[in-house]
Amino acid sequence: MNLKKRLQQEYSVMLNILRNAFIPLSLGDINTEINKSTEKTIHKKTIQRRLKDLIEEGLVQKEGKGRNQKYYVNKNNNSVLAYSNKDKVSSTIGAYDIDEDKNHPIFSNNALSLLSYLETPSYGRIKTSYQVNLIESYVPNQTQYVPDVVREQLFQLGKRFDQTLAAGTYAKHIGQRLLVDLSYHSSRLEGNTYSKLDTQNLIENGFTADGKIHEETVMIMNHKEAILFLVENADEIPLSTFTIRNIHYLLAQDLLKNPNACGRVREVEVKVGKSSYLPLNNPHQLTEHLALLLRKAAQIDDAFEQSFFLLIHISYLQAFEDVNKRTARLTCNIPFIKGNLCPLSFIDVPQEDYFKALLYFYEKNDFLPALELFQWAYIKSCEQYDVVKDSLGEIDSYRIQYRAERKEVIAKIIRSRIQGSKIEPAITRYCHENNIASPDKFITMVLQEIETLHSGALVSLGVTESIFKAWKIS
Numbered sequence: 266m267n268l269k270k271r272l273q274q275e276y277s278v279m280l281n282i283l284r285n286a287f288i289p290l291s292l293g294d295i296n297t298e299i300n301k302s303t304e305k306t307i308h309k310k311t312i313q314r315r316l317k318d319l320i321e322e323g324l325v326q327k328e329g330k331g332r333n334q335k336y337y338v339n340k341n342n343n344s345v346l347a348y349s350n351k352d353k354v355s356s357t358i359g360a361y362d363i364d365e366d367k368n369h370p371i372f373s374n375n376a377l378s379l380l381s382y383l384e385t386p387s388y389g390r391i392k393t394s395y396q397v398n399l400i401e402s403y404v405p406n407q408t409q410y411v412p413d414v415v416r417e418q419l420f421q422l423g424k425r426f427d428q429t430l431a432a433g434t435y436a437k438h439i440g441q442r443l444l445v446d447l448s449y450h451s452s453r454l455e456g457n458t459y460s461k462l463d464t465q466n467l468i469e470n471g472f473t474a475d476g477k478i479h480e481e482t483v484m485i486m487n488h489k490e491a492i493l494f495l496v497e498n499a500d501e502i503p504l505s506t507f508t509i510r511n512i513h514y515l516l517a518q519d520l521l522k523n524p525n526a527c528g529r530v531r532e533v534e535v536k537v538g539k540s541s542y543l544p545l546n547n548p549h550q551l552t553e554h555l556a557l558l559l560r561k562a563a564q565i566d567d568a569f570e571q572s573f574f575l576l577i578h579i580s581y582l583q584a585f586e587d588v589n590k591r592t593a594r595l596t597c598n599i600p601f602i603k604g605n606l607c608p609l610s611f612i613d614v615p616q617e618d619y620f621k622a623l624l625y626f627y628e629k630n631d632f633l634p635a636l637e638l639f640q641w642a643y644i645k646s647c648e649q650y651d652v653v654k655d656s657l658g659e660i661d662s663y664r665i666q667y668r669a670e671r672k673e674v675i676a677k678i679i680r681s682r683i684q685g686s687k688i689e690p691a692i693t694r695y696c697h698e699n700n701i702a703s704p705d706k707f708i709t710m711v712l713q714e715i716e717t718l719h720s721g722a723l724v725s726l727g728v729t730e731s732i733f734k735a736w737k738i739s
Contacts, residue, residue, distance in 0.1 A: 275307060275315055280324065280338065286414060288421050289328055289335035292316075298414055371618055371641045376634040380621050383628075390541040393628050400557055400578065405564035410632060415640055416569045422647040423607040431668065433499025435605040439650060440496065444468050446610040446649065448488035451594045454616050457481045483519050490719060491515035491595055499602045504563040506556050509579070512595055517588040530555060531586040542627035544583035555584045568600035572609065573639050575599070577632055580623055590623070610646045614638065663706060670699060671711055676726045678715065682739040688715065 282298045283290060290298075292309060295316075299307050307315075316336055319325035326339045369377055382390070402408070411419075425435045436443055449464040459467070459481055463474035468489050473482050491512055495502065502508055514528030521527055534546045545551055558578050565571040579593035594611060601608045611619075622634040664671075674695045677683075683691050692711050696704035723733055 275311070276319065279312070279315055279319065283325060283336060283338045286337070286418060288418055289337040290414070291333075291335050294414060295336065298412075301412070371615075372634060372637050376637050379629070379631060380625055380634055383621055383624055387539050387541050390628060393542050395543075395545045395554075395582065396630055397554065399581075399630060400554060400561065403561055403574075405561050406566055409570065410636065411567070411570045411573050411639075415636075416567055419569050419640065419643050420606070422644060423601065425607060426605055430605055431500055432603040432605070433496050436496045436499065436602045436608060437664075439608075441469065442650070443496070443608055443610065444489055444492055446612060446646075447492055447595070447598070447608065448485050450611040450614065451488055451591055452481070452484050454594075454611060454614065454619055455484065455591065456616070457484055459485055480520060487516045487518060487520065488591070488595075493717075493719065495595065495599060495602055499599075502599065502603075504559050504575075504596075504599065506552075506559060508599075509555070509559060509584075509592065509596060513585050513588060513592045516591045516595065517585070521587055523586065526586045530584050533586060535583055535586060537583070537624070537627060540624050540627055542624070544581075551582070551584050554582055558582060568604045568606055569643075571600045572597040573632075573636065576639065577623070577626055577635050581627055607643075607647045607650050609639075609643050610649065611642055612645050612649050614642050614645070663703065664710060667701065667707060667710075670695075670701065671707070671714065672726055674711055675715060675718070676728055679726070679728050679733060679736045682736050684736070684739055688712070 278299055279295060282295055286294075292312060296307070296309055296312055299312070316325060316327075320327060320336075324339055325336055327334055327336050329335050368374070372380065445461070445465045445468055448468060449459065449461050452459065452464070459474055459477060463477070464485055466472040467474065467482065467485055494512070494515055510528040510530075517527040518524075530548055530552045532548045535544055537544065545554065562571055562575050562578075565574060576593050576597040579596055580590050583589050585592065594609075598608050600606075618638060622638045626632050626635050674692055677695070678688060678691055681691075689708065689712065692708045693704065695701070696707055701707045723730060
């Protein structure tokens with residue numbers, strides 16, 4: 266490679282790395298990414314010279330000093346890069362424009378090139394089956410799907426609190442908005458025609474939209490119940506087959522032709538539409554691989570790696586008769602809810618792009634398009650929620666302080682079958698007997714929780730569904 270081409274490649278690689286970074290990168294970060302993206306290494310001194318040239322041309326800017334110095338693309342400069350530097354090359358090339366390698370809003374040119382494989386009709390593509398080695402060869406915290414730089418980018422965008430708080434605190438903080446957003450967008454990806462406003466009216470007021478089929482209404486209400494289950498039990502919910510089967514049950518109830526298939530690993534053959542991929546069809550193997558998948562997922566420390574792993578592998582396994590992708594979309598939010606990170610609501614994710622990314626992973630076992638979609642979708646979700654780091658304020662601190670007491674008094678009310686006008690006096694007595702500070706605030710919180718209590722939020726109360734039902738009808 267001649268000097269001119271080598272310089273062009275080096276400048277382009279660095280600009281591309283900085284362009285795709287949503288936070289400034291250190292010299293070490295840039296060096297790491299170059300080593301990942303190119304076959305040959307570039308010496309740090311050379312990288313420093315190239316960065317200096319890019320800064321002089323106004324294409325890159327820097328912040329900090331010494332070891333804390335970091336670099337980022339100057340998005341306001343679209344000028345060409347003149348090679349009038351120490352390398353003495355007089356020709357010029359166009360600098361990487363912010364959108365040059367990403368005309369598509371989600372996918373890079375590389376990902377689009379991969380996805381072009383799906384333009385061939387499914388009958389003309391190579392037939393594939395479930396590849397067990399994808400899970401078996403995955404070593405938690407060693408195998409890496411989500412690059413370090415992307416993890417850091419998304420963490421900085423999704424982080425909501427500086428202090429350690431109880432699991433689910435942020436999800437509860439944005440509770441109603443999360444219910445509407447995730448229910449609407451996840452259902453939309455399944456072809457549901459409810460509008461955002463109609464979804465909100467259904468979730469908040471129980472108003473069914475005119476002209477909608479029963480299945481669409483049930484789909485949204487099922488999402489609401491499943492999301493509430495995750496949020497209300499965030500501090501206790503494990504990544505296990507029990508959890509995933511219950512999420513599936515809540516999402517699938519009253520939607521499957523076989524009601525007994527809700528929450529159960531399938532015993533029938535399924536096919537993926539418009540795909541050459543044939544999922545496993547042995548119930549014993551499905552049960553075994555689902556357990557292995559979740560066992561490995563539970564060991565992953567990083568929330569974004571864990572979430573992406575769950576999203577693609579639960580979808581890929583197709584462990585249930587239907588509602589697999591919906592189960593994956595809600596399950597992949599468990600790490601975010603537990604870690605008080607911004608949730609992934611799939612806001613504005615195009616249905617076609619979503620399914621193409623998954624189909625490509627099913628058939629080629631290459632997750633690049635799915636990872637780019639995941640990254641874009643998470644950034645989009647973060648933009649929709651409050652980006653200001655919130656200290657929660659007194660009311661949320663109080664709620665966390667009396668979490669155990671709130672659960673205890675609600676459980677007592679249910680077990681004692683206390684109903685109607687007798688509920689508030691019972692809570693008042695509890696406040697007096699347990700020296701609850703600000704009892705009016707406590708009573709208001711408990712009454713609100715009792716009003717919205719459902720069978721999907723009983724685990725942490727230690728109340729069985731039969732006891733709950735007996736209380737409801739008493």
